[in-house]
Amino acid sequence: MDGVPLVVALVIALAGVAVAAYERRASLEARRASSALDRSAQDLREQVQALDEERRAMDAVLSSMEEGIVLVGPDGRVRLANAATGRHLGTVPALLAGVLPLGLQETVRRTAAERRGQAVEVETGAPSRWLRGATIPVGEDGSVLLVLRDVTASKRLEHIRRDFVANASHELKTPAASIRATAETIRTAAADDPSVIPRFAEQLDREAVRLSRIVSDLLDLSRLETGSDLDERVSLDAVLREEGERVEEEAAEAGVELSIRAGPAPRVRGSARDLSLLIRNLVDNAIRYTKPGGRVHVSIDAGDGEVVLTVTDTGVGIPTRDLPRIFERFYRVDRARSRETGGTGLGLSIVKHVVENHGGSVGVTSELGRGTTFLVRLPAEPRT
Numbered sequence: 001m002d003g004v005p006l007v008v009a010l011v012i013a014l015a016g017v018a019v020a021a022y023e024r025r026a027s028l029e030a031r032r033a034s035s036a037l038d039r040s041a042q043d044l045r046e047q048v049q050a051l052d053e054e055r056r057a058m059d060a061v062l063s064s065m066e067e068g069i070v071l072v073g074p075d076g077r078v079r080l081a082n083a084a085t086g087r088h089l090g091t092v093p094a095l096l097a098g099v100l101p102l103g104l105q106e107t108v109r110r111t112a113a114e115r116r117g118q119a120v121e122v123e124t125g126a127p128s129r130w131l132r133g134a135t136i137p138v139g140e141d142g143s144v145l146l147v148l149r150d151v152t153a154s155k156r157l158e159h160i161r162r163d164f165v166a167n168a169s170h171e172l173k174t175p176a177a178s179i180r181a182t183a184e185t186i187r188t189a190a191a192d193d194p195s196v197i198p199r200f201a202e203q204l205d206r207e208a209v210r211l212s213r214i215v216s217d218l219l220d221l222s223r224l225e226t227g228s229d230l231d232e233r234v235s236l237d238a239v240l241r242e243e244g245e246r247v248e249e250e251a252a253e254a255g256v257e258l259s260i261r262a263g264p265a266p267r268v269r270g271s272a273r274d275l276s277l278l279i280r281n282l283v284d285n286a287i288r289y290t291k292p293g294g295r296v297h298v299s300i301d302a303g304d305g306e307v308v309l310t311v312t313d314t315g316v317g318i319p320t321r322d323l324p325r326i327f328e329r330f331y332r333v334d335r336a337r338s339r340e341t342g343g344t345g346l347g348l349s350i351v352k353h354v355v356e357n358h359g360g361s362v363g364v365t366s367e368l369g370r371g372t373t374f375l376v377r378l379p380a381e382p383r384t
């Protein structure tokens with residue numbers, strides 16, 4: 001080899017070495033870069049996965065909530081609404097205006113303007129329902145979070161409670177007023193004509209008995225509302241026999257013929273005290289709403305896995321339109337007759353509670369002027 005090509009060869013060899021070194025470095029860097037890229041891709045995937053899981057958890061929480069959750073943007077558009085919102089409003093709204101009841105729209109706007117949470121109650125829909133809304137301003141842009149709860153059931157209960165307190169007060173006031181008036185009459189009579197005093201004293205006694213009967217029925221009812229103790233095995237025919245003597249006397253006084261047939265029947269799991277209240281109220285009613293000369297028949301039979309109590313009378317009967325309401329507290333078809341015969345208007349309500357507490361059912365059939373039949377079915381305790 002001559003001199004020049006040797007130099008060239010050297011340069012080429014050196015260049016080859018340099019290129020190889022460069023290639024090695026480049027490939028190292030490329031590998032580093034690629035593994036860094038892999039790592040960031042992995043990080044990103046994990047972050048997306050975490051976000052996805054968070055979003056899914058959030059969706060699950062939102063969709064399982066009973067409360068409607070609505071996020072309203074500053075432009076009045078609904079940015080987020082969960083499933084309950086649809087149930088409460090009948091539809092999932094896209095805009096604040098339009099679908100949301102006016103009271104709610106107004107409250108959301110006021111919350112955005114005043115930057116403080118508010119509460120509101122609105123009546124909406126048909127059949128009407130009550131919604132309670134609470135608003136919270138979120139972020140700085142004037143967005144508002146609205147939380148909606150359906151409070152129809154508690155409103156209804158509140159209404160029933162208020163009615164009940166008003167009715168009970170009225171029922172208690174009537175005999176109390178009568179007692180005061182009679183006491184006043186006795187005071188005057190003591191000076192003018194003492195011979196009338198025994199008559200007024202009797203009236204005083206009657207009203208006092210009436211007052212204590214109302215209080216005792218109210219106490220029974222409030223106890224029954226929290227349930228019955230179901231820890232006894234009760235023989236209904238034995239309960240009926242115990243009540244028998246008392247009601248026989250009552251029937252004789254009212255001139256009503258009473259017949260009782262209590263055959264052997266399975267026992268019932270429940271409370272003897274409450275089941276005796278049930279029988280007493282039904283038989284008392286049958287006697288009280290039957291004219292002298294009429295008949296009342298009470299029977300207990302074994303049914304298919306149940307015990308059936310039937311109380312039939314040949315009394316005044318109940319108009320068909322009143323039948324659906326007679327189990328309501330203080331509901332009476334004939335107020336005067338109920339009062340006259342010492343009724344409190346609570347007897348059938350007590351009956352209904354006892355039956356329900358024992359897992360049974362009560363039905364009534366009646367023909368005006370001909371008579372009424374109450375039929376109670378109670379689950380029989382399996383024989384052991």
Ligand code: ADP
Nearest residue numbers: 285286289332333334338343344345346347348
């Ligand atoms: P009350 O103390 O007035 O009898 P209840 O709750 O026992 O109250 O009964 C509600 C209403 O149902 C009574 O006022 C009466 O009008 C009617 N009623 C109940 N039982 C009978 C019956 N056997 N025959 C006719 N009417 C009845």
